[in-house]
Amino acid sequence: MIHAAVLALALLWSAPAFAVEPGEVLADPALEARARDISRELRCLVCQNQSIDDSNADLARDLRVLVRERLKAGDSDREVIRFVVARYGDFVLLDPPFQPSTLLLWAGPALVLLGGAAGIAVWFRRRTRNADEPAPLSADERRRLEALTADSGGDKAGGA
């Protein structure tokens, strides 16, 4: 009983480990919230698949501190992001911007969907057109059909 209580207490107390260190957190909660939001948008360039908010990498920490410094200096969110993009390029954005070089990336799924829809439409139109007069059986098919109906006896056709 006591063990269970201790375990439950330990589990309740243990917060998930965050990369953001206590010393980095800004005193102003509103500013800190903006910093967290911006950090989640920026890629850690060392790990490349984590945001700087999630990453423990040294460079990620430096960038988190930098983001907070820019915010304290009065930059808007957009200005902070532009500051980082000017140094590390669009790759630093986890949400890639919509621009000529990313056109295929953004429009790709829609293009595939349209292509698929067009294919289905063509297929349906052809099927309804063909439904009026089914294609006659070929000589080969006729022979197989006769063989099947002959030896199935009283069973239903195609039962096997």
Next chain:
Amino acid sequence: MRLRPAFLVPLAAFAALAAVFGAYLWQVGVGGKSISELPSALVGRPAPDFALPPIEGEGTALSTADLKGKVSLVNVFASWCPPCRVEHPMLMRLARDGVPIFGINYKDRPEDAKKFLAELGDPYRAIGADRTGRAAIDWGVYGYPETFVVDRDGIVRHRHVGPIMPHDLETRILPLLKALGR
């Protein structure tokens, strides 16, 4: 069986995708292209504004102004970075050939940096100590070492991530230095 043209569409789509992925894999596998290497946002733009003190002491040892008027290399290094040791002989060779190389000593202890240079030789015209790593961020550095080729007008022309190997020197850096009129 008669092959209808519509039947060929998925096959063609598959073949096209296979060709694209195959070409990329070939570049990585045979061509030695790095999949994690990023394009620099700086190439084609002026070198960032920065001013760094020397490894130990006051005043400015390296700033943007030093890069003007010559074709030079800017090398970001640290004594704690093993690949920096690997590329060091290449830098020494370039320096012997008269290429101006400027160093940004990244987050290093002065005594360690000095030991590193005493041990392996000092190819740098000037070294700025970037103890906070801020100047490196201004250069868009994300891995160490990194080397930039800067032209006479102070425009960054090339960025090399990781150690400069003899192959990189021959195929990329030396031809570029020559093209820039060094």
